[in-house]
Amino acid sequence: xxxxxxKYGGTSVGDVDKIRSVAKRVAEKKSEGxxxxxxxxxxxxxxxxxxxxxxxxxxxxxxREMDMLLSTGEQITISLLSMALKECGYDSISLTGxxxxxxxxxxxxxxxxxxxxxxxxxxxxxDGKIVVVAGFQGVNEKGDxxxxxxxxxxxxxxxxxxxxxCTCEIYTDVDGVYTVDPRIFPEAKKLKAISYEExxxxxxxxxxxxxxxxxxxxxxxxxxxxxxINTGDKLGTYVKERxxxxxKKAITGLTVTDDIxxxxxxxxxxxxxxxxxxxxxxxxxxxxxxxxxxxAPHDNLVNVSFTASKDDxxxxxxxxxxxxxxxxxxxxDFESEISKISVxxxxxxxxxxxxxxxxxxxxxxxxxxxxxxxxEISISYTIDSSDKEKAVEVLAKAxxx
Amino acid sequence: xxxxxxKYGGTSVGDVDKIRSVAKRVAEKKSEGxxxxxxxxxxxxxxxxxxxxxxxxxxxxxxREMDMLLSTGEQITISLLSMALKECGYDSISLTGxxxxxxxxxxxxxxxxxxxxxxxxxxxxxDGKIVVVAGFQGVNEKGDxxxxxxxxxxxxxxxxxxxxxCTCEIYTDVDGVYTVDPRIFPEAKKLKAISYEExxxxxxxxxxxxxxxxxxxxxxxxxxxxxxINTGDKLGTYVKERxxxxxKKAITGLTVTDDIxxxxxxxxxxxxxxxxxxxxxxxxxxxxxxxxxxxAPHDNLVNVSFTASKDDxxxxxxxxxxxxxxxxxxxxDFESEISKISVxxxxxxxxxxxxxxxxxxxxxxxxxxxxxxxxEISISYTIDSSDKEKAVEVLAKAxxx
Numbered sequence: 017x018x019x020x021x022x023k024y025g026g027t028s029v030g031d032v033d034k035i036r037s038v039a040k041r042v043a044e045k046k047s048e049g050x051x052x053x054x055x056x057x058x059x060x061x062x063x064x065x066x067x068x069x070x071x072x073x074x075x076x077x078x079x080r081e082m083d084m085l086l087s088t089g090e091q092i093t094i095s096l097l098s099m100a101l102k103e104c105g106y107d108s109i110s111l112t113g114x115x116x117x118x119x120x121x122x123x124x125x126x127x128x129x130x131x132x133x134x135x136x137x138x139x140x141x142x143d144g145k146i147v148v149v150a151g152f153q154g155v156n157e158k159g160d161x162x163x164x165x166x167x168x169x170x171x172x173x174x175x176x177x178x179x180x181x182c183t184c185e186i187y188t189d190v191d192g193v194y195t196v197d198p199r200i201f202p203e204a205k206k207l208k209a210i211s212y213e214e215x216x217x218x219x220x221x222x223x224x225x226x227x228x229x230x231x232x233x234x235x236x237x238x239x240x241x242x243x244x245i246n247t248g249d250k251l252g253t254y255v256k257e258r259x260x261x262x263x264k265k266a267i268t269g270l271t272v273t274d275d276i277x278x279x280x281x282x283x284x285x286x287x288x289x290x291x292x293x294x295x296x297x298x299x300x301x302x303x304x305x306x307x308x309x310x311x312a313p314h315d316n317l318v319n320v321s322f323t324a325s326k327d328d329x330x331x332x333x334x335x336x337x338x339x340x341x342x343x344x345x346x347x348x349d350f351e352s353e354i355s356k357i358s359v360x361x362x363x364x365x366x367x368x369x370x371x372x373x374x375x376x377x378x379x380x381x382x383x384x385x386x387x388x389x390x391x392e393i394s395i396s397y398t399i400d401s402s403d404k405e406k407a408v409e410v411l412a413k414a415x416x417x
Numbered sequence: 418x419x420x421x422x423x424k425y426g427g428t429s430v431g432d433v434d435k436i437r438s439v440a441k442r443v444a445e446k447k448s449e450g451x452x453x454x455x456x457x458x459x460x461x462x463x464x465x466x467x468x469x470x471x472x473x474x475x476x477x478x479x480x481r482e483m484d485m486l487l488s489t490g491e492q493i494t495i496s497l498l499s500m501a502l503k504e505c506g507y508d509s510i511s512l513t514g515x516x517x518x519x520x521x522x523x524x525x526x527x528x529x530x531x532x533x534x535x536x537x538x539x540x541x542x543x544d545g546k547i548v549v550v551a552g553f554q555g556v557n558e559k560g561d562x563x564x565x566x567x568x569x570x571x572x573x574x575x576x577x578x579x580x581x582x583c584t585c586e587i588y589t590d591v592d593g594v595y596t597v598d599p600r601i602f603p604e605a606k607k608l609k610a611i612s613y614e615e616x617x618x619x620x621x622x623x624x625x626x627x628x629x630x631x632x633x634x635x636x637x638x639x640x641x642x643x644x645x646i647n648t649g650d651k652l653g654t655y656v657k658e659r660x661x662x663x664x665k666k667a668i669t670g671l672t673v674t675d676d677i678x679x680x681x682x683x684x685x686x687x688x689x690x691x692x693x694x695x696x697x698x699x700x701x702x703x704x705x706x707x708x709x710x711x712x713a714p715h716d717n718l719v720n721v722s723f724t725a726s727k728d729d730x731x732x733x734x735x736x737x738x739x740x741x742x743x744x745x746x747x748x749x750d751f752e753s754e755i756s757k758i759s760v761x762x763x764x765x766x767x768x769x770x771x772x773x774x775x776x777x778x779x780x781x782x783x784x785x786x787x788x789x790x791x792x793e794i795s796i797s798y799t800i801d802s803s804d805k806e807k808a809v810e811v812l813a814k815a816x817x818x
Binding site for chain 2: 032066070084115
């Protein structure tokens with residue numbers, strides 16, 4: 017038996033009773049002979065409550081102080097879980113991000129893990145203790161407390177597993193990775209296994225079960241992830257290196273992303289300089305652009321469309337004002353009822369015809385798509401949100417998901 | 418202008434509005450040209466809530482984990498206060514006990530400050546920042562987060578002021594040190610100044626405005642303390658080295674301590690060995706004994722009385738069981754309606770007759786006292802709690818307090 021890293025998210029440790037249940041599950045795994053590192057998030061709504069307090073003091077809280085504030089959430093959970101483990105008769109110790117050797121870099125509230133020093137942690141494992149680590153947090157080289165941003169506890173767990181060279185079990189309130197989000201398509205099938213590459217595409221496209229950054233680290237260091245429901249009573253999904261079995265299947269899953277904004281800049285005079293200008297101004301304003309399309313020139317004018325997150329709507333409006341002063345005669349449309357549907361599959365690389373099949377399904381069902389982009393293992397379409405449910409259903413059935 | 422350490426307790430930072438008020442007061446002091454270090458406690462009932470969570474998991478929480486848990490309370494306050502200061506337009510940074518260089522020793526939940534390294538803190542002061550420090554907490558040599566026990570934030574503030582060689586202003590919900598607790602004797606007078614020695618006696622006898630340990634450190638390092646109400650609109654009390662003015666007055670104040678348990682062990686066979694045994698068993702069980710008295714031997718039997726805190730009642734009952742098995746024929750009384758009244762004054766050292774005057778006042782007013790003890794600058798009496806109010810009133814009037 018070796019070391020296992022287990023991660024329990026905010027809903028799994030939402031109250032004292034749930035912390036007690038987690039302690040029981042961790043204790044079971046320990047009594048099977050494993051050395052256990054448990055990574056936990058803040059309890060339930062704790063982080064939201066702390067954010068609300070900060071927002072009631074200032075609209076724009078200092079990010080360093082925000083990290084100082086938010087990191088208390090995980091610190092509360094680790095101490096309570098460690099107490100609960102001792103109450104079950106298991107020796108245990110809690111460690112903050114700093115004490116667990118998580119060194120970060122980057123900007124506050126969105127730090128990245130730079131290095132992990134597990135010496136202190138290993139010493140406690142060698143003493144037979146269950147080590148409970150605060151997820152989501154670390155310390156930078158100045159000694160400031162830092163946090164890793166959304167999904168940061170997943171990242172902590174995978175980074176520790178990478179350094180300890182062991183499996184990472186992620187327990188959450190969903191019971192695995194499905195071919196399609198079961199809330200949209202209840203007939204969706206649970207995947208027994210999925211490759212890192214597919215999981216990264218699924219995660220970045222909003223599958224929401226696992227943070228992209230965590231999957232990236234797992235991919236880089238070949239950390240086997242097991243993702244399952246926190247009650248442990250259903251088989252979950254393995255995220256691992258791709259194998260022959262996976263490659264046989266053209267399509268692994270289908271993801272849907274809402275809250276997309278599609279902007280079309282009509283009647284742009286067609287010069288390379290003008291097109292470059294548009295994306296330069298967007299980049300200078302830190303707007304993350306996803307899909308881009310452009311019509312063929314007509315009377316030397318083109319229409320340029322791109323999608324972005326609705327979060328950036330105010331920044332984009334500023335960008336458009338700047339563009340209107342630079343590009344004479346343009347005319348800008350905003351569409352906010354847009355969804356993105358992506359089909360993902362490692363097998364796509366070896367099989368042609370997936371795109372053709374999707375086009376055919378859309379055409380047979382009178383679904384208009386606005387844009388299409390492809391990567392090696394995915395094809396994405398933007399459609400009207402009103403067509404979303406129909407599109408998911410016909411695609412999922414046609415692709416046997 | 419130099420450095421000033423200000424400390425605000427839990428009620429002063431009880432909610433977001435109060436934190437904003439504290440920020441305004443700190444900002445005022447800063448704008449007068451001072452470098453400011455602010456030490457804060459956890460917000461209002463935060464510590465109690467955290468203790469309740471721990472107690473709901475286990476009756477006997479691990480003390481190391483308790484420190485990990487409780488230290489989050491101050492960490493929340495420092496980040497919010499620092500945000501509020503920035504919102505007022507003042508540059509500020511929050512520091513945990515660790516980051517402020519507070520190194521402790523001793524047992525968890527009751528640590529003592531071992532050393533203070535203010536290099537990091539001074540660097541931020543030199544940058545013009547208001548430094549907000551988490552009171553009550555530190556780190557031990559193993560790197561564990563520690564707490565200082567009851568009143569720990571006062572101790573943090575005074576220890577920092579000692580190291581920074583500056584004044585320590587302690588803001589609280591009482592407006593200074595009174596000759597008598599004004600809740601018991603409303604005519605009590607506020608003291609403009611009190612010596613460290615008197616304050617230590619007052620604090621250890623339950624005056625409750627300042628922790629004994631903090632006064633000890635202030636005394637040792639000659640830190641001037643100014644104790645005042647957190648609104649700043651009333652003159653407070655200076656705690657400082659004694660001067661001629663103080664020595665002229667025989668009595669400075671009178672304190673009352675409730676929740677005292679008086680135990681009398683009757684009919685102990687009068688041998689040194691037997692008396693020693695009693696106090697040895699008490700010591701082995703970590704019971705803190707306050708006053709001790711013994712009757713003259715009669716038929717070679719004596720009665721031994723001592724007082725202790727009501728908190729220790731269960732331990733003392735165990736001790737009594739042990740004593741009953743060792744000392745044949747004893748008969749034990751517990752009295753729980755006991756109060757202690759102490760009169761404190763540095764001038765007592767030079768003036769005789771204070772004890773005589775108190776005896777006379779008690780006798781004239783038919784107040785029976787059970788025990789009496791004296792130190793260089795205090796005399797203490799135990800009386801029935803039912804006599805407490807009368808005793809305070811007649812003594813305060815006779816001593817002109």
